[in-house]
Amino acid sequence: MKILVIDDEPLVRRSLARAARTLGHECLEAADGDEGLRLWKAESPEAVFVDILMPGLSGPEVVREALRVYEGTSVPKPIIALISAFSGDDSKDSPVKLAAECGADLFIGKPFDDIFEVVKSVVRRVSERVVGPGKES
Amino acid sequence: MIQGSILYEGHDSDGFIREGAFRSRTLLTARLPETGSRLAAAFVVGSRSDLVAYLENLRQHEPAVDIWLIPDDREDLKQSLPAPLLMQLINRFRIRGWVARSVSEIERAIAIGSRELESRERYLKSRKELGSRNRQLHDLQENLEKIVAERTSYLSDAERELHRRTQATRDLVRFIKDLSQTETIEEILQLLGHEVKSFHEVRAPMLALVSPEFGARLHFQQSRSGGGKSSVRAMERGWGSKPVSKLWPARSVIRVNDQEDQTYLAQELGRPVARTVALPLGKDSRSVAGPLLIFEHSFDGAKADRFKNFLLPRMEPLSTALDRVVINREMHAASRLWESTFDGVADPIAVIDLDFRVLRMNQAFSRYEELRADSKSDTKAGRCYEIFAGRNEPCEGCRLKEWRPAVGQASARAAKATEPLDWQVRRGHNVYDVNGYPIRFQDDAPIGTFIHHYSDVTKSLELKGHAFQGEKMAAIGLMAGNIAHELNNPLAGLRSLAQVLRHDSRYPDSVKSDLQEIEKAAERSSAIIRDLMEFSSAEDKPREVVSLNHVTDSALNMLKTALHDHAVDTQFDEDGNVQVLIEPHLMQHVIFNIVNNACQAMRESGRLEIETKHEGGKAVLEIRDTGPGIPDEILARIFEPFFTTKGAGQGTGLGLSMSRWVVESFDGKIQAFNRLSPKGAVFRIELPAGGAK
DSSP states (O other), X not given: OEEEEEOSOHXXXXXXHHHHHHTTOEEEEESSHHHHHHHHHHHOOSEEEEESSOSSSOHHXXXXXXXXXXXXXXXXXXXXXXXXXXXXXXXXXXXXHHHHHHTOSEEEESSOSOHHHHXXXXXXXXXXXXXXXXXXX | OOOSEEEEESOOTTOOSOSSOOOOHHHHHHTSTTXXXXXXXXXXXXXXXXXXXXXXXXXXXXXXXEEEEEOOSSSOXXXXXXXXXXXXXXXXXXXXXXXXXXXHHHHHHHHHHHHHHHHHHHXXXXXXXXXXXXXXXXXXXXXXXXXXXXXXXXXHHHHHHHHHHHHHHHHHHHHHHHHHTOOSHHHHXXXXXXXXXXXXXXXXXXXXXXXXXXXXXXEEEEEEOOSSSSOTTTTEEEEEEEEOSOOOOOOSSOXXXXXXXXXXXXXXXXXXXXXXXXXXXXXXTTSTTOXXXXXXXXXXXXXXXXXXXXXXXXXXXXXXXXHHHHHHHHHHHHHHHHHHHXXXXXXXXXXXXXXXXXXXXOHHHHHHHHHHHHHOOSSOOOXXXXXXXXXXXXXXXXXXXXXHHHHHHOHHHHHHOOSOEEEEEEETTEEEEEEEEEEOSSTTSOOOEEEEEEEEOHHHHHHHHHHXXXXXXXXXXXXXXXXXXXXXXXXXXXXXXXXXXXXXXXSOHHHHHXXXXXXXXXXXXXXXXXXXXXXXXXXXXXXXXXXXXXHHHXXXXXXXXXXXXXXXXXXXXXXXXXXXXXXXXXXXXXXXXXXXXXXXXXXXSOEEEEEEEEETTEEEEEEEOOSOOOOHHHHTTTTSTTOOOSOXXXXXXXXXXXXXXXXXXXXXXXXXXXXXXXXXXEEEEEEEBTTOO
């Protein structure tokens, strides 16, 4: 499975990439939103981890921009996970809400308790969808 | 000269009697009426046969004349009559005796008789004179007595009149004196009612009056019956007053039985009215409706005049008294208005002289005096600081204190300094804003008085302080949030990378164990950041039921540096009974505060005991240090707002007051006390256990 990680924090990017690769997936890394958007459009990943706060394009901006590519096509959208260290879940612009608004599938707060589980959960969502009706069409 | 006649009875043949008027017997009885002369002596011949009858006859006619017996020529004097008969005759007819038949003898007897006659005549004359004198004297006496009686009656009349006038004057003086003591219209009426009591035909007085206070009113005294038939004290006097639609047009003369007055009064009273006497009172009786005094009466004409005369001298004093009472009343009302305004102000206000003596105080201020009087009334205070705060010297911060010397030194400056002063003083736990307004009673007079207005600003200061603290916390929260985010990112990466690497089979176990340590350290850091974010949350969060242990632990996490030099001994009640309904981050502040204070108090390395326990339905947190303890004199004040022992800039002094406020908002209680062994301070927080109310 092709997974794209967009995060300006190298350690986060690298740990996610390592975990994904360890689990046998292909992983692409982008250090900011612009590069992430470029890779996303070029590579059509099946799962995307995208940080909210980044220099340049923010996570939700990247997601909105990327999702426009899929409009009118039958290409399946990837599973998109917004990740952020800013996890105050009761604040006004909560990341969960933000995720729902921009079209991301889920939000994962940093730090991760178990990095492997984070990757696996996203992969599980992808395979569930692939197995589902979407794959037939 | 012999005045009178001589009667000789007998023979005059020898002319023995040569002169004089010897008369016949007939002449004797006629008593010489033609001459008017008196009989000087009578000579009777003793030998007469009818001697006794003759003498009887003679004596009958001449009761006073001297009768002499005279002998016949022929007979011897002694022999003519026997001696016993002679003595009998002499005694019976008062005969003077024998006289010899000689001229000299007879003349002698006549002389004697004449003398006696003369003297008798004189006697009679003088008696007559005396009688007339006596009569005159009597008349005089009578006259005198009459005069004396007249004079006496006049004098007693005058005395009575004098007495009456004195009494009237005395009555008037007493009335004026009594009047001067009256304080109300009712008292004046009562007094007047009593004054006119002696006039039975007059009823209790009424007074028609216009006063700004009650409008047009009729004040009156009335009889009040004691009730029941046998009213022993039936005539007790009562008074009343009733508003009237209008007062009669003023006329400045006393009116007796004035038809117009009676009509007016009857209309106002709504009943028939007897005849009236109406007296205008008041200095300006020409004003539209000056006070008017009215009596109902049943006098006839003369008595009414007497009553009028009785009242006349009383009019002026009555006017004066009435004016005084009315003016007093108005002044009283004005002063009452002022006083009730003064008292109505909820803030304490006192009028104070430059020696801090309280001249006047309003009710709010006097409550402090009452409080003092309750506690210790030995010193009769009078100074503002004594009454207000129970101090022995002017309050700290009092600006009157610094303003005062200026009075003596530069009176010009002082006289001009009419700007209000303001400052803050403390009274017990409370902080007051004081506004001092200088008062000058006369233009250009130096200021001798201040009005101090105290307003309790404790609450607002507290709120301001809390708001300030809140803002500070909000700023810290925002910053902490940013820092946490910044830290969280690399931490997340660090931890995750260590995790990933640990699962890489290519690395030896020793490396994996190191990686695990890195992962754990990162995890701990994350926890601290999470606590910090929770702690610094600026938002009001709902209360939740949490474990006091957990909250305490989180707070302690942020105090690692402060606690670095001290041993920490935590004893947590693990029964789970220390669940409390609180706002966790606020509670953390409280704990943070107390522990931080304790660490600062323990200058050298000390031991901090932190214990949670469950006591009688309360969840208890005790924080005990081994510092020097809290000095007794400030122990009671440490929870006051702005109380601080730290220097300027080191603390706002809000920490502990905030703590008390927070704990009390959770229906809890916070206390501080000292322990002796080991020496140190103890803070004890009690909260309702289980979050149950």
